[in-house]
Amino acid sequence: MGKVLRGRSGRRRGAPDTKGEILAAARDVFGERGYDGASVRAIAAAAGVDPALVHHYFGTKEKLFLAAMEIPFDPAIIADAIAAGSSGAGIGERAIRTFLGVWGQPSGRAPMLALLRSAMQHETAARLLRQFVTRAILGRVLVAFEGVPDGALRAEAMVSHLIGLAIIRYVVKLEPIASVSDEELIRLVAPVLQRYYDDAVEQS
Amino acid sequence: MGKVLRGRSGRRRGAPDTKGEILAAARDVFGERGYDGASVRAIAAAAGVDPALVHHYFGTKEKLFLAAMEIPFDPAIIADAIAAGSSGAGIGERAIRTFLGVWGQPSGRAPMLALLRSAMQHETAARLLRQFVTRAILGRVLVAFEGVPDGALRAEAMVSHLIGLAIIRYVVKLEPIASVSDEELIRLVAPVLQRYYDDAVEQS
DNA sequence: CGCATTATTCATCACATGATGAATTCCGCT
DNA sequence: AGCGGAATTCATCATGTGATGAATAATGCG
Structure with missing residues (x-):
């Protein structure tokens, strides 16, 4: 070989x-x-x-x-899938669903892993990841959080959870999360993520 | 220098x-x-x-x-602080509070960062992190999830969110999460984490 | 065809790394 | 005082790294 x-x-x-x-x-x-x-x-x-x-x-x-790292899939599509007509309803499920879609197949996982792994070692790569998350993802997801108090904070918190999941599931491979099915994970995580939106809306 | x-x-x-x-x-x-x-x-x-x-x-x-990596603080204390008498009530807030306590001071942050960063590059370190999370943290936190459906899964999901937060806040340093105060972060994250417990309990 | 351009490899450099073994200096014990 | 052992540094090796420049082979344009 x-x-x-x-x-x-x-x-x-x-x-x-x-x-x-x-x-x-x-x-x-x-x-x-x-x-x-x-x-x-x-x-x-x-x-x-x-x-x-x-x-x-x-x-x-x-x-x-x-x-x-010139991302081989279009981040706009992803971000739009998550934002989905700038409605906050169901954003939790759409987020984790899109996330698992990207990470589920090697063509999406490889560059994401590369970015993540490298961001942990190299300031250059960290900057790259920051840019990527900020411009390509957060920028668009934020439309769903428009006018929501602490919108940026809440959107980032959502993203941070997804990143944590990626690490546990695909890098550290901690059981049982590493082996559980996508659907089961969605059922578990979606409502929790959703709270980042709902909490803010109901208090405004 | x-x-x-x-x-x-x-x-x-x-x-x-x-x-x-x-x-x-x-x-x-x-x-x-x-x-x-x-x-x-x-x-x-x-x-x-x-x-x-x-x-x-x-x-x-x-x-x-x-x-x-022989951890310089006692993981038992931390885990116990989180578990707190094996009650699930308020576990969300206790978790993020303890987490911020450890990461807030350099003496705790350094080894955690070392473990995290290294786990992203080296299978040896990944194994170490897996062990650490499993035995030292999860093992004890699980008592709070005893009898709860999908307890292990839910506990891990909580931990994964915390890890994601650590990366966004301390490694990638994405704003505004990187600069927000501990208390504000707790107010934001605690109720969301709490849902990992509450969701399971109310459906049983 | 002829010839510049491009694609490809080879040989090599300067440098950093983890590791080793011998030499030097100090401590504690008798 | 003397001696063994521990602490510390120096010089050195083999290896792997990113990078460069020259040599060779195929392409495509005139």
Whole structure:
């Protein structure tokens, strides 16, 4: 496994999307090991390519990371799914449902894990995660909390719970949460999340 | 800053608690950078000591980590504070209150951060965190959830939210959660957490 | 075809890391 | 005073890292 013996130097035949393969490999490896833990060599190996090629395309490891974090799904869609017509009713369930949808499949989980893991080690990545959460997610979810007292705070608290769930379920893999079905988790968490909205509305 | 010029080799005068200083430095640096990011050299420098001394005392970096993670506060006390006579009433507020108490002061925050950060990079540390949460915290909190349907699940969900809060507040430092006062956060989060208990009880 | 451009690998650098073993200095005990 | 052992540092190794520059091979345009 690993290193592909690809014979001698020089350009390969055909028009393989090598840049794309490197990006995919980068997302995988960054996701598994975080920014510092993922070596350029390991990424290159996972892409079946010489390490120098990575630098050829992306210049530096940091630029590769940034390129790899160009989220492969549209955050707007997600945020809109959560906000859903800027109504607060049912926002708890929509939030965790969308969340599990993204994390449930590897194509969504890998970059999220990469971002999360890396944000724990590197201030650069932390800034990136902050931006991502702020602009791409919170900014839109906030429309549902418009006019709600402590809206920003409450929206963030919701997001923080989801992040905590991601860590327990997908990183630390603590049982029984790691193995419980999506639906069961939704049934458990949705009403609790919902309170972040309901609490504020009923007191206003 | 950094490297203390301490002249020549050999034993130092007096009986300084060097081992303890190394442990403290280790907790700091592991906390700031996680397991992989914290180099033995950096820890040694922070302790004002030669790197070889670290190995002399602890043999290997991993053993040092394990030693540093021997939690400096008693998890039993914390867990008991949360469980509080195995009553579920008010458990939400007690949980977040105790949580903020630990994370509020550096002596508690450092090892927790170290554990969290490292768990994101290293399976060894993830296992450690799993153990810690399971035995030291969950095991005792569960008495409050005794007989409650999905007790384990609900207790873990509570913990996951707290972990998420820790990350948003102390690692990613997302505003406004990062700056809000403890009391305000308690007012916001406590009733939501409480629902993990109340929901189960009222349906049984 | 011919030739510049692009894709790819190889060899190599400077540097940081974890670890080890020998040398030096001090302490405690007799 | 003397001696063994513990504490401390120094010099050093093997390894892995990100990065660079030159060499080689295929492509595509004229």
